[in-house]
Amino acid sequence: MNARHRFLIVLGVTVSLILLGGANGAFAATAQPQRGGTLVFALGIPVTTTDPGIGSGSLVQTIRKVMYESLVWMTEEGEIKPLLAVSWMLSTDKKTWTFKLRQGVKFHDGTPFNAAAVKATFDRLLDPAQALPRRAEFSWVRSVEAVDDTTVRIITEAPYGPTLRTLAMDSGSIISPTALQKYGKDIGWHPVGTGPYKFESRVPEESVTLVRYDDYWGGPRYLDRIEFRTVREDATRVAMLEAGEAQVVVNVPGTEVARLQKDPRLRVRLDPSTRVAHIGFNVHRAPFDKIKVRQALNYAVNRSAIVQGVLQEIGIPAKSILAPATWGYHDVNMYPYDPNTAKRLLAEAGYPNGFETVLWTPEGRYFMDRQTAVAVQGQFQAVGVRTEIKVIDWATYLQVLRRPLETNETPMYLLGWESGTADAAILLDIVFRSEAAPPKAWNTMFYKNPKVDEFIEAGRRETDETKRARIYSELQRIVMSDAPWIPLYVYKQTTGMQANVEGVSVLATEVLLLRDAWLRR
Amino acid sequence: MAGYLAKRLLGLVVVVIGVSFIVRLVMYLIPGDPAVVLAGMGASGEDIERIRRQLGLDQPFLIQYLTWGRHLLAGDWGQSIVSQEPVLPLLLLRLRFTGLLAIAGVVLAVVVGGVMGIVAAIRRESSLDYGTTVFSLLGVSIPIFWIGLLLQLCFAVRLGWLPTSGAGTWRHLILPACAIAANSIAILARMTRSSLLEVLGSDYIRTARSKGCGELRIILRHALSNALIPIVTVIGLQFGYLLGGAVLTETVFAWPGIGRLLADAIFRRDYPVVQGAILLIAVTFVFVNLLTDMAYAYFNPQIRYR
Numbered sequence: 001m002n003a004r005h006r007f008l009i010v011l012g013v014t015v016s017l018i019l020l021g022g023a024n025g026a027f028a029a030t031a032q033p034q035r036g037g038t039l040v041f042a043l044g045i046p047v048t049t050t051d052p053g054i055g056s057g058s059l060v061q062t063i064r065k066v067m068y069e070s071l072v073w074m075t076e077e078g079e080i081k082p083l084l085a086v087s088w089m090l091s092t093d094k095k096t097w098t099f100k101l102r103q104g105v106k107f108h109d110g111t112p113f114n115a116a117a118v119k120a121t122f123d124r125l126l127d128p129a130q131a132l133p134r135r136a137e138f139s140w141v142r143s144v145e146a147v148d149d150t151t152v153r154i155i156t157e158a159p160y161g162p163t164l165r166t167l168a169m170d171s172g173s174i175i176s177p178t179a180l181q182k183y184g185k186d187i188g189w190h191p192v193g194t195g196p197y198k199f200e201s202r203v204p205e206e207s208v209t210l211v212r213y214d215d216y217w218g219g220p221r222y223l224d225r226i227e228f229r230t231v232r233e234d235a236t237r238v239a240m241l242e243a244g245e246a247q248v249v250v251n252v253p254g255t256e257v258a259r260l261q262k263d264p265r266l267r268v269r270l271d272p273s274t275r276v277a278h279i280g281f282n283v284h285r286a287p288f289d290k291i292k293v294r295q296a297l298n299y300a301v302n303r304s305a306i307v308q309g310v311l312q313e314i315g316i317p318a319k320s321i322l323a324p325a326t327w328g329y330h331d332v333n334m335y336p337y338d339p340n341t342a343k344r345l346l347a348e349a350g351y352p353n354g355f356e357t358v359l360w361t362p363e364g365r366y367f368m369d370r371q372t373a374v375a376v377q378g379q380f381q382a383v384g385v386r387t388e389i390k391v392i393d394w395a396t397y398l399q400v401l402r403r404p405l406e407t408n409e410t411p412m413y414l415l416g417w418e419s420g421t422a423d424a425a426i427l428l429d430i431v432f433r434s435e436a437a438p439p440k441a442w443n444t445m446f447y448k449n450p451k452v453d454e455f456i457e458a459g460r461r462e463t464d465e466t467k468r469a470r471i472y473s474e475l476q477r478i479v480m481s482d483a484p485w486i487p488l489y490v491y492k493q494t495t496g497m498q499a500n501v502e503g504v505s506v507l508a509t510e511v512l513l514l515r516d517a518w519l520r521r
Numbered sequence: 522m523a524g525y526l527a528k529r530l531l532g533l534v535v536v537v538i539g540v541s542f543i544v545r546l547v548m549y550l551i552p553g554d555p556a557v558v559l560a561g562m563g564a565s566g567e568d569i570e571r572i573r574r575q576l577g578l579d580q581p582f583l584i585q586y587l588t589w590g591r592h593l594l595a596g597d598w599g600q601s602i603v604s605q606e607p608v609l610p611l612l613l614l615r616l617r618f619t620g621l622l623a624i625a626g627v628v629l630a631v632v633v634g635g636v637m638g639i640v641a642a643i644r645r646e647s648s649l650d651y652g653t654t655v656f657s658l659l660g661v662s663i664p665i666f667w668i669g670l671l672l673q674l675c676f677a678v679r680l681g682w683l684p685t686s687g688a689g690t691w692r693h694l695i696l697p698a699c700a701i702a703a704n705s706i707a708i709l710a711r712m713t714r715s716s717l718l719e720v721l722g723s724d725y726i727r728t729a730r731s732k733g734c735g736e737l738r739i740i741l742r743h744a745l746s747n748a749l750i751p752i753v754t755v756i757g758l759q760f761g762y763l764l765g766g767a768v769l770t771e772t773v774f775a776w777p778g779i780g781r782l783l784a785d786a787i788f789r790r791d792y793p794v795v796q797g798a799i800l801l802i803a804v805t806f807v808f809v810n811l812l813t814d815m816a817y818a819y820f821n822p823q824i825r826y827r
Contacts, residue, residue, distance in 0.1 A: 046785060048604035054559075131571045133560045186607065203602070204611050205785070219676045231686060231775040235670055239685040242678045271751040395553030395790045402557060 032243045033315050033503060037519040038225040042237045042249040042411060046230045048206040051188035052173040053125050053132035058510035059250060061170040063208060063228055068173030068193030071099055072164050076505045078327060084113065084174055084194065094159035094463045101150045105217040106365045107176035108198040115146035120177035159461045161468050162423040169420055194315055196221040196515045206230055222518035241266060241496045248501060252494040254314035254367060260496055262442050269495045271506040272325040275418035276318050277366060279376065279486040280445045282410045289463050294483035296345035298335040298382045306375050307489050309370050314494060318487035324510035328424030330473035332480045342383040343380040354384025360413040363391045372488065373414050404439040405446050424472050429458045447484035540803040541796055545586050548792055554789035555602045576602055583661060589796065599793035608797040612779065616801060618688055619778035623763035625698035625786065630705035638713025642721065653710055660707025669700040669773035688774035697774040701767050705759040712755045716748040749820045757813030761806045796818050
């Protein structure tokens with residue numbers, strides 16, 4: 001062995017040590033992971049596509065996130081960490097983000113990961129002709145440029161505060177350009193990413209099986225396979241968990257949590273989500289056009305009683321339009337339970353004897369949705385507001401809420417918004433901007449406050465986190481006192497696991513990160 | 522006979538056109554827009570419009586229906602709006618599982634329900650008869666999903682003998698087949714009992730008895746063959762019903778049948794899948810009815826079709 005060979009070996013070892021070191025730094029595991037085994041993951045909805053350009057619920061993101069990787073990722077605590085990008089820089093005009101890419105990464109099909117791949121991914125996502133539903137999430141991007149093989153620039157229309165959190169979503173997954181070329185529209189069931197597991201097989205609408213990708217840049221992960229199974233019925237998922245047929249099940253019914261927690265073979269995790277269940281008012285419809293009426297009803301609901309009695313503590317009372325886990329949250333806490341104030345405000349608004357109204361709600365879309373509406377009905381009754389409850393099926397609900405003002409018949413409705421980025425901007429953009437009124441987007445309250453619009457815009461454009469946080473806390477105070485919503489509670493996510501499952505992270509965006517999961521023998 | 526068959530098959534065409542038209546019309550009339558569902562919560566109005574155009578949902582109703590019909594005649598069942606999956610292979614795969622479950626359910630129902638009915642008829646007003654009556658009453662009135670959950674809890678979670686859910690091996694079939702058959706067992710037991718009792722009271726049975734025929738031979742050879750017509754009707758109807766997909770059983774046991782696919786597709790307003798599934802179910806239903814009618818002629822040679 002000559003000197004040159006020895007040098008190459010040393011170099012090789014060093015490089016792989018650096019790569020491994022990087023990997024361990026990125027995903028700190030809890031103990032010494034053991035290799036092997038299949039993790040069966042039971043979810044309640046069918047997986048209709050794995051195409052990151054098409055939204056199909058946060059649970060499907062869980063699958064995408066083990067096959068695909070984005071430039072950056074978000075931790076359980078909401079921090080942004082490097083993934084396919086190792087570092088980044090924002091230009092002084094705050095409109096150009098330059099990312100240095102990780103080297104030595106290969107897609108599942110062998111295609112090398114580089115700047116061209118990043119560009120191809122975003123070009124496809126942003127192409128209006130593709131009509132990808134999730135293009136809207138990246139409407140702030142003007143263009144993506146490959147500077148050299150390992151450098152990418154994302155140029156934005158205007159400074160955009162939540163850039164990194166948006167890139168961390170599954171819609172920012174980088175897809176193999178070879179596969180994109182080859183499969184086009186069919187990429188959904190020919191997924192090729194850089195993640196630690198690759199697609200193996202599926203049964204339409206039933207299951208998706210992934211197998212370990214041994215050439216993963218961070219070194220091969222631990223499980224042999226991950227099998228995602230669609231099991232509609234909550235009780236059946238629980239039965240699978242108890243029978244040991246599933247290692248992880250999502251949305252354990254609140255009524256079962258206490259019982260399952262007593263089982264030493266199992267673990268039930270309760271994690272905060274960003275989903276805020278609320279009642280929205282159509283603020284153009286009497287009597288909800290009066291701000292005092294809306295405030296009165298905010299005082300009339302007993303949030304902790306609902307959380308205790310209806311939700312069985314699978315949530316926390318809401319104190320703002322955002323959830324505590326959402327970046328930008330501010331604890332406004334403006335409306336304690338106070339039926340007397342509610343009655344006084346109603347009288348001042350000209351309704352000393354209350355009024356009759358209708359509350360719309362879906363059933364079975366969110367945990368205890370209709371039951372919550374019934375509880376609210378009772379609490380409204382106590383201040384003289386007689387409420388009828390109208391249950392509407394989900395697909396219809398989405399459509400009738402989104403009718404334009406002239407044809408919109410909603411008086412008041414129950415809904416649960418979450419933030420896919422765990423950042424305030426996206427929700428404010430879609431729901432609270434005056435321009436977002438239907439049919440354009442989801443300001444189904446038809447709420448309009450120029451001051452709020454101004455703050456939303458300012459928050460979007462601010463890239464300094466301290467300043468941004470200040471903007472959002474002021475904004476939440478204004479919206480809460482205008483009261484287009486009654487924020488009721490913030491859900492907790494309930495995940496059931498076998499006690500030997502390790503290394504699973506649950507993000508506030510209702511996405512589970514399984515890439516470092518392993519099974520203890 | 523051939524003429525009769527031709528008439529029935531012609532009727533099938535009318536049923537198919539009628540059913541598909543009504544289904545399409547109903548889907549069109551009920552609110553709920555697949556484009557909104559597909560676009561996701563964050564989508565803008567323009568995005569939704571674009572998706573709607575792409576799916577051809579901006580066309581008038583009749584054009585949409587005729588386009589679908591034309592493609593169907595050309596053998597193209599269309600694609601799922603949501604998953605872009607071709608509809609026909611998706612449905613056929615599901616139909617296989619539904620068929621398997623339905624056959625298992627009917628066999629179980631015929632064997633168990635038939636035996637129970639016969640025993641109840643022979644030992645009329647004995648404790649066995651009353652027991653059968655109580656069982657039948659429970660079988661008809663207990664909701665099927667609850668039976669399913671109980672079976673699951675008992676045999677899968679507690680005893681660990683069988684898998685809780687899913688499909689694949691014969692062991693996966695047992696619990697859903699029992700759950701789905703419970704109702705049919707009850708109905709068949711009642712039907713067999715009353716039908717048999719009616720026949721047992723007739724003159725020719727008395728004649729058979731008086732010429733010294735054995736009781737078992739009387740029941741099986743003379744009585745049952747004549748009591749079979751109403752029983753066969755019930756079997757046919759139950760089989761058709763099971764083929765239509767027992768959504769609840771399929772949901773509880775995560776059985777990949779056509780009923781659950783249909784229910785999911787309705788909630789997502791996935792028109793092509795809904796239409797295709799209903800069409801397939803309607804056709805199988807009509808065929809099962811036809812087979813039932815054929816069976817009458819077999820069991821009672823006096824019945825002739827023209």
